Amino acid sequence: MQLIRHRACARAGLVGNPSDGYHGRTISVALENFQAETILYEWDRVEVLLSQEDQSRFDSIYELVDDVRLHGYYGGVRLVKATIKVFVEYCRREELALHDRNFAIRYTSNIPRQVGLAGSSAIIVATLRALMEFYGVEIPLEVQPSLVLSVETGELGITAGLQDRVIQVYGGVVMMDFSRERIRRVKGYECGHYEPMDAAGLPLLYVAYSTEAGEPTEVLHDRLRERFDDGDPDVVQGMTRFAELALEAFEALKAGETATLHRIMDENFDTRSAICSLPAEHTDMVSTARSTGASAKFAGSGGAIIGVYRDEAMFQQLVEQLGQVGCRVFKPVVTA
Numbered sequence: 001m002q003l004i005r006h007r008a009c010a011r012a013g014l015v016g017n018p019s020d021g022y023h024g025r026t027i028s029v030a031l032e033n034f035q036a037e038t039i040l041y042e043w044d045r046v047e048v049l050l051s052q053e054d055q056s057r058f059d060s061i062y063e064l065v066d067d068v069r070l071h072g073y074y075g076g077v078r079l080v081k082a083t084i085k086v087f088v089e090y091c092r093r094e095e096l097a098l099h100d101r102n103f104a105i106r107y108t109s110n111i112p113r114q115v116g117l118a119g120s121s122a123i124i125v126a127t128l129r130a131l132m133e134f135y136g137v138e139i140p141l142e143v144q145p146s147l148v149l150s151v152e153t154g155e156l157g158i159t160a161g162l163q164d165r166v167i168q169v170y171g172g173v174v175m176m177d178f179s180r181e182r183i184r185r186v187k188g189y190e191c192g193h194y195e196p197m198d199a200a201g202l203p204l205l206y207v208a209y210s211t212e213a214g215e216p217t218e219v220l221h222d223r224l225r226e227r228f229d230d231g232d233p234d235v236v237q238g239m240t241r242f243a244e245l246a247l248e249a250f251e252a253l254k255a256g257e258t259a260t261l262h263r264i265m266d267e268n269f270d271t272r273s274a275i276c277s278l279p280a281e282h283t284d285m286v287s288t289a290r291s292t293g294a295s296a297k298f299a300g301s302g303g304a305i306i307g308v309y310r311d312e313a314m315f316q317q318l319v320e321q322l323g324q325v326g327c328r329v330f331k332p333v334v335t336a
Helices: 061-071 077-093 119-135 144-155 163-170 217-229 233-254 259-275 280-290 312-323
Strands: 004-015 025-043 102-109 173-177 184-186 189-191 193-197 205-209 304-308 328-330
Touching (some): 004 119, 004 233, 004 259, 004 304, 025 119, 025 163, 025 205, 025 233, 077 102, 077 119, 077 144, 102 119, 119 144, 119 163, 144 163, 144 189, 163 173, 163 193, 217 233, 233 259, 259 280, 259 304, 280 304, 280 312
Antiparallel strands (some): 004 025, 173 193, 184 189, 205 304, 205 328
């Protein structure tokens, strides 16, 4: 029996987030350290198999509560089902014939949940890749992130932007421009301008996360979206500044001026802090990291941070200091 396996990595927003959903610009990196994997094989009927994260039996009510806090009420099965539905509808619109063989599908993931490392979208990307291989369907690369986003926003009502889906589809390091003048419609989907970058040009980066300090990404984005749509000048100006910082970082990295990234990343967080009411446990992670001399900003919506460090001695300081506030620290593996 042939097994189809596809993976998608976690990701960290390097600069510019969260402006991707607000006609901004971002630079993101794919983190090979953590991945979601989908396994698909031919079967006599279509069956979505439960993963370890979709358990319904618990040793205590407290274990049940912890599971719901980390994985929600439906785990990742809803993501797989919604991806299958959107894939079939896309193929119908494009008049792409699908064979009549059935399959069983399941996912696994070691991406820390609800800390802003894009675990949900990784499951969707991996599932989409498996479906494309099983049915022999090719979807343009630039369209795939928008298709993945439609699974979350259209099918599941999750507030999100394109950044996570772009970097998980493209991998490596990508500069993304979502400004109105760069947005194009391809096969009915809005697509930004995506420019892969050389990972070798990155400075020394660390990522830290705390599973106990996480919260669903929509908690932050729902508040920001409402204020942005209402024309809140602080939010509008903040989104403009995030986009400017991403462009500054893009030019600095191309020029080899990696030291500039330290200042840019710090300003990215300071701008975010000025327009958002952030949980104390999240800001404590940033201030703790900065106390070592490293830069720090949110990798996503909170619960994980990313920054630049100077040398191995500083990295060990980060491990020690952040460990005292319940964080795990690692060096990101970014594919070139």
